[in-house]
Amino acid sequence: xxxxxxxxxxxxxEPSAAMLREAGYRTRRDPxxxxxxxxxxxxxxxxxRPRDIAVYxxxxxxxxxxxxxxxxxxxxxxxxxVLGLGFGASTFRYAARPGTASALVDIAGxxxxxxxxxxxxxxxxDHGIQAEVVRLDGAVETAITLGxxxxxxxxxxxxxxxxxxxxxxxxxxxxxxxAVLVRREGSEETAQVEVLRRRLLGVITARxxxxxxxxxxxxxxxxxxxxTPGLESPTVSNLQNRDWxxxxxxxxxxxxxxxxxELYDLGARAILVTDITACRL
Ligand SMILES: Nc1ncnc2c1ncn2[C@@H]1O[C@H](COP(=O)(O)OP(=O)(O)OP(=O)(O)O)[C@@H](O)[C@H]1O
Ligand SMILES: O=P(O)(O)OC[C@H]1O[C@H](OP(=O)(O)OP(=O)(O)O)[C@H](O)[C@@H]1O
Ligand SMILES: [Mg+2]
Numbered sequence: 001x002x003x004x005x006x007x008x009x010x011x012x013x014e015p016s017a018a019m020l021r022e023a024g025y026r027t028r029r030d031p032x033x034x035x036x037x038x039x040x041x042x043x044x045x046x047x048x049r050p051r052d053i054a055v056y057x058x059x060x061x062x063x064x065x066x067x068x069x070x071x072x073x074x075x076x077x078x079x080x081x082v083l084g085l086g087f088g089a090s091t092f093r094y095a096a097r098p099g100t101a102s103a104l105v106d107i108a109g110x111x112x113x114x115x116x117x118x119x120x121x122x123x124x125x126d127h128g129i130q131a132e133v134v135r136l137d138g139a140v141e142t143a144i145t146l147g148x149x150x151x152x153x154x155x156x157x158x159x160x161x162x163x164x165x166x167x168x169x170x171x172x173x174x175x176x177x178x179a180v181l182v183r184r185e186g187s188e189e190t191a192q193v194e195v196l197r198r199r200l201l202g203v204i205t206a207r208x209x210x211x212x213x214x215x216x217x218x219x220x221x222x223x224x225x226x227x228t229p230g231l232e233s234p235t236v237s238n239l240q241n242r243d244w245x246x247x248x249x250x251x252x253x254x255x256x257x258x259x260x261x262e263l264y265d266l267g268a269r270a271i272l273v274t275d276i277t278a279c280r281l
Contacts, residue, residue, distance in 0.1 A: 004043055023202065068179060069179075088177070094152070141154065181196070214269070228249040
């Protein structure tokens, strides 16, 4: 059985469960369940705190897990990223009251509040900055208001929490994070982890692409295929009317309407878009 650690709470919890469900795994129905066995797919899901997941994976007590890249780096554990999962995106940044700091060097000699002590201490050390790191569990933005720190380092998604406390980011982002699949460092990627990786990649691809079908005059097939090159190469089929062909290709979901406009202007007709439910590339 492949042992997979899954976030039990927080921002990554629901999207992780949704991705595993789309990849064909059985997930928990009751939020109180801590372990789910999916014998049919040969996996056991362990619902754990996102912050602890890299630690379990690094110690080898579970084979792999889903956590945030920021939490993985903060843990300093022997776990490595296998695949970025495309959800839970955020940046990890320094922030302070406007006018008090504008670059990394301004942090020197000050107090930095964060829940990510390992990550921040390493970042400061890598840049040769000496500062005191104040470790807090959450609600870090309030630390400046309450006078326990001069600077904070925290997860920023929309920036609304920072603004509510009258804070501004400064310097380059320490890190761009997202949910990631992790496994133990140094161990060979097992066939079972490879199956999980391929299934999750299938979900990511299915979310990212749509299937486009259209008819186009035979003389314009090459021009049309240049607009929709697909992943390998588009499928071109004959129609009963030999003056026309049917073309089928995967296109990125985000650009679908612009591609349809371009195909229509070229002379393509009956342009259809279909969702992809799952795929293996
Ligand atoms: N808006 C967000 N706030 C916090 N974490 C986020 C956000 N968006 C993505 N994440 C990611 O979620 C992970 C943190 O998860 P965790 O469960 O510890 O905290 P949380 O989502 O803030 O939940 P809570 O603080 O309610 O327990 C990190 O990898 C972080 O980058
Ligand atoms: O940029 P935003 O969209 O405002 O999101 C980022 C904020 O959300 C999280 O806080 P959370 O609500 O999880 O509280 P916590 O600090 O106690 O973890 C995170 O720690 C930031 O404070
Ligand atoms: Mg939080």
